[in-house]
Amino acid sequence: MNGDLSYPAMWTDVVDLRDFYGDSLGQSAQRLIRRQLRALWPDVSGQRVLGLGFATPYLRIFLADAERVIAAMPASQGVLPWPPEGPGLTALVDETDLPLPDRSIDRLLMVHALEATEQVRAMMREAWRVLADGGRLVVVAPNRRGIWARLERTPFGNGRPYTMGQLNRLLRDNMFTPIHSASALFLPPTTSRMLLRSAPAVERIGQRWFETFGGVIIVEAAKQIYAGSAVREAKGKRRSYLPVAEGFSRVME
DSSP: OTTOTTSOOOOOOHHHHHHHHHSHHHHHHHHHHHHHHHHHOSOOTTOEEEEEESOHHHHHHHHTTOSEEEEEEETTTOOOOOOSSSSOOEEEEBTTBOSSOTTOEEEEEEESSTTTOSOHHHHHHHHHHHEEEEEEEEEEEEBTTSSGGGOTTSGGGSSOOBOHHHHHHHHHHTTEEEEEEEEEOOSOSOOOHHHHHTHHHHHHHHHHHOGGGOSEEEEEEEEOTTOHHHHHHHHHSOOOOOOOOTTHHHHTO
16 A cells, blocks of 8 residues: 555645635535544543644644643644644654653544655554553545545645555554544535535535545544554664654643
């Protein structure tokens, strides 16, 4: 899968991601994906939530309930301050060497990350390492069978898309057990106001009858805590830390 030359890994610049979520199409996509994420994680009270990639459009729904919320943005993508109010909760990171202790995160959300990195297994290994035993991972990735992955006008058209089967296999191969799945973005990526207003209705129809063809696939997975070999490997790694955005050190205290 990593050798698929027709879909090379490709990071989208953080400014382009910000601009996409600032316009009407991006805001509509944000609302539709958020609805699925909230259904998967209805209660994060007292938990530590990490977003990896460009997850800030989706992390806000957890700010009020979670004990900690952190947005880790890979250096190849770039970093922007977030949230605009209050102390900064973003950090510039190497996605294969996260500056976090073992088992320090309860919930990990990957958005605009898996399809972009060239180091898929190393990133997944880091996700496994920082998740607490019993922790949950949610991956949002472009659907190879959907129209969003075929058009470069949105960030979901960049990088390497996946089918549901491919994503489930990747998770199992990296010591995660898929437990729930969903799809979103059944409306074509259009700027038509009339079509965007109909997005909720189209979404309901798509989820009921055409789930295979959503623009993104969403999978929740549980950490396999019996994979002891990864613990030994993580302990043997020589760790290096990158400068982080202001406010991040206070988050982990």
